[in-house]
Amino acid sequence: MLNIVLFGPPGAGKGTQSERLIERYGLIHLSTGDIFRYHLKNETELGKLAQTFMDQGHLVPDEVTINMLKDEVLKQSDPKGFIFDGFPRTNPQAHALDTLLKELNTSITVMLGLEVEEEELKARLTNRAISSGRADDADPEIIANRIAVYNRETAPVKEFYAAQDKYMAIDGIGTIDSITERLYSAIDSRK
Ligand code: ADP
Numbered sequence: 001m002l003n004i005v006l007f008g009p010p011g012a013g014k015g016t017q018s019e020r021l022i023e024r025y026g027l028i029h030l031s032t033g034d035i036f037r038y039h040l041k042n043e044t045e046l047g048k049l050a051q052t053f054m055d056q057g058h059l060v061p062d063e064v065t066i067n068m069l070k071d072e073v074l075k076q077s078d079p080k081g082f083i084f085d086g087f088p089r090t091n092p093q094a095h096a097l098d099t100l101l102k103e104l105n106t107s108i109t110v111m112l113g114l115e116v117e118e119e120e121l122k123a124r125l126t127n128r129a130i131s132s133g134r135a136d137d138a139d140p141e142i143i144a145n146r147i148a149v150y151n152r153e154t155a156p157v158k159e160f161y162a163a164q165d166k167y168m169a170i171d172g173i174g175t176i177d178s179i180t181e182r183l184y185s186a187i188d189s190r191k
Helices: 014-025 032-041 045-056 062-075 091-103 118-132 140-154 157-162 176-188
Strands: 002-007 028-031 081-085 110-115 167-171
Touching (some): 014 081, 028 032, 032 062, 032 081, 045 062, 091 157
Parallel strands (some): 110 167
């Protein structure tokens, strides 16, 4: 299996690039943000629980997120691999993912980190608010909070994969196509 973690701060372009990678490599795209938004829209219990955290730009608690992700992975029959987008976002999530994949006799192939500086991220998210209608994109204070949460809780997850020699940094500035090409070459060098 080819299992990719697409990593990077809010607004780095993970969703956009995931679309292209799933097509080329035949992978299943699991975006925890998208799954939470699906639950929000359908007003499920999980959606109601997640909403308070998401609206503030906080992380949904690990236990909730991990159980949801596990269900999504185990639902797939004979997958060729996964792109994890927005997960793992904490060290406990990274450990849980390792354990889950081990049970399936597989592991993470590579973590690709899209690197974009903070000013550019803020500009992208503010722009995205116009088309996405996402409450957490519309408010500069909540954007700042998400970036702070990223720096504090999520950025360290990189070290977890770097220690296994699985982290690759990808320059996330440039045209969408040029970034896709960088990701393709990185993946092809690890397959
Ligand atoms: P972003 O564009 O900020 O990266 P996402 O669409 O990935 O946003 O996620 C939106 C929100 O969903 C996050 O701010 C957080 O509240 C929640 N969320 C998504 N993934 C996770 C996760 N792995 N752990 C905890 N909360 C998550």
